[in-house]
Amino acid sequence: MNESKHTQVVVVGGGPIGIELAVSLKQHSIDAQIIEAGPIGHTISWWAPQTKWFSSNERISIAGVPLMTVDGSKATREEYLTYLRSVVAQFDLAIRTFERVTKIDRLPSGGFVVTTESNAGGKSETITCEQVVLAIGGTDYPRSLEIPGHDLPHVDGYLREPHRYSGRRVMIVGGRNSAVEAALRLHHAGAKVEISYRQSELPTASIKYWLTPEILGLIEAGRIKAHFNTLPIKITPNQITLQRHDDETTYDVQVDDVLSLIGYQQEKSLFQSCGIELIESMQRPVYDPETMQTNVDGIYVAGTAVAGTQNSKYKTFLENCHQHVDKIVANIAGEKAIRQKQVYETQIELQPES
Numbered sequence: 001m002n003e004s005k006h007t008q009v010v011v012v013g014g015g016p017i018g019i020e021l022a023v024s025l026k027q028h029s030i031d032a033q034i035i036e037a038g039p040i041g042h043t044i045s046w047w048a049p050q051t052k053w054f055s056s057n058e059r060i061s062i063a064g065v066p067l068m069t070v071d072g073s074k075a076t077r078e079e080y081l082t083y084l085r086s087v088v089a090q091f092d093l094a095i096r097t098f099e100r101v102t103k104i105d106r107l108p109s110g111g112f113v114v115t116t117e118s119n120a121g122g123k124s125e126t127i128t129c130e131q132v133v134l135a136i137g138g139t140d141y142p143r144s145l146e147i148p149g150h151d152l153p154h155v156d157g158y159l160r161e162p163h164r165y166s167g168r169r170v171m172i173v174g175g176r177n178s179a180v181e182a183a184l185r186l187h188h189a190g191a192k193v194e195i196s197y198r199q200s201e202l203p204t205a206s207i208k209y210w211l212t213p214e215i216l217g218l219i220e221a222g223r224i225k226a227h228f229n230t231l232p233i234k235i236t237p238n239q240i241t242l243q244r245h246d247d248e249t250t251y252d253v254q255v256d257d258v259l260s261l262i263g264y265q266q267e268k269s270l271f272q273s274c275g276i277e278l279i280e281s282m283q284r285p286v287y288d289p290e291t292m293q294t295n296v297d298g299i300y301v302a303g304t305a306v307a308g309t310q311n312s313k314y315k316t317f318l319e320n321c322h323q324h325v326d327k328i329v330a331n332i333a334g335e336k337a338i339r340q341k342q343v344y345e346t347q348i349e350l351q352p353e354s
Helices: 015-027 079-091 177-190 210-221 268-276 303-307 324-348
Strands: 009-012 032-035 099-106 112-119 125-130 133-136 169-173 191-196 225-228 228-238 239-244 250-254 257-260 297-303
Touching: 009 015, 009 112, 015 032, 015 079, 015 303, 015 324, 032 099, 099 268, 112 133, 133 268, 133 324, 169 177, 177 191, 177 210, 191 228, 297 303, 297 324
Parallel strands: 009 032, 009 133, 133 297, 169 191, 169 257, 191 225
Antiparallel strands: 099 112, 112 125, 228 239, 239 250
């Protein structure tokens, strides 16, 4: 392990809020280091190609930098990742990518030591700091179906490049935005698409408004087959078994691929290892809404990480998390000013009388 480096603030997470926070800290002359377990904007990077944001461009822009698209439409995955890279370059931010924070320990003298490990393996480093901000998001891995066959190679919790599904029989489990968008994109790519959803109809009120007419039209025309009121109970290499809610009868559907798009879960281990209290069914971290500081003094939380695992209807998005940045910076900058004043007053007291 190398000798510890020092910075005032360690920001864990190099997504939009982590980057926006780093910009604001730099503008307030507060040293910070961003650690990201994957590439910049990791969560967005695993979206399928050309996926469009639900939010308008002005609501997902960060650090006062406008987000512009050629035709003024909502930004795609590719456009937004390019935008994030441009913000990082514009403000000359140093982000340590593909490096995972494995441990955060409190120092007896105050502050923290943050231990990181390179994803390439083996290389471990430590950073000492006064504050830590956890901007780690809430969609770390797909929720599992937890049925026999859920771990087979042709079962996936992510939509990949649509081209790879052309000519294949694909069962999509789920009925919200990610499932509906996947169904439409795979249908247009030449896949034979079917949907299994536990309710009697799609929750159109929570689906992107531009997707609803098309998916309903294709289902009505029989071009996408919908198995409403069903739950998958078993997957084999070439079929999926569905169970009806009403009479609990079962039937098999022949498939080549199964996409389990039923939501995502937050990784809790870093919160738990730091002693941060997690509450409610979503296991969200406890924090002061005025400062974003958790129950552990000196550790803050920002972005969608504040919501824990959002089980059904998402209420915390990037667009309503920008305020976290101002609250955290104001609190840290205030503490820094107080400490500087205390040091100055101590120095005055120690000066000999003339």
